[in-house]
Amino acid sequence: MSEPQETVDTRGDERVDLLKMDTNKDGRTDLWAADTDGDGKTDLYQFDTDGDGKVNVTMTDLDEDGTPDQVVDGDGGVPPTA
Template sequence: MSENETVETRGDQRIELLVGDTNNDGKPDLWAIDTDGDGKADVFQFDTNGDGKVDITMSDIDEDGTPEQVVDGDGGLPPAAV
């Protein structure tokens, strides 16, 4: 993992299929994103420290459930402002 690395995605859209608040602080900290419009998540993002910024991004290019890329930061795909 390296900071500010861009992840490869299946497309160039950002369709947030799931936005979750896993620590119940009222702010999103988990995102499952579809980038090619097929209805399946191929990018997953996590805010691990509660600061409102993405700390880890995982990209699953072939959508097999195993990430091909894991990077520190938003991977070039920042979530929409809340």
């Protein structure tokens, strides 16, 4: 049985991916930067750190000051868009 996943708080309920990148050039996205409140600024960051195509680390920047307010393992309950 798997452990329950920790969830993150976001600024809003929508998700607009502002950036998707393949940083290690393996052909799959491993970095997502998303806006969740419609202001055009990134407040959700997600990383695939082991190349399996799944989010391993999620960070939120609720006050959008450039410093993470919350860091959790996994997708934080906010899976990336395809």
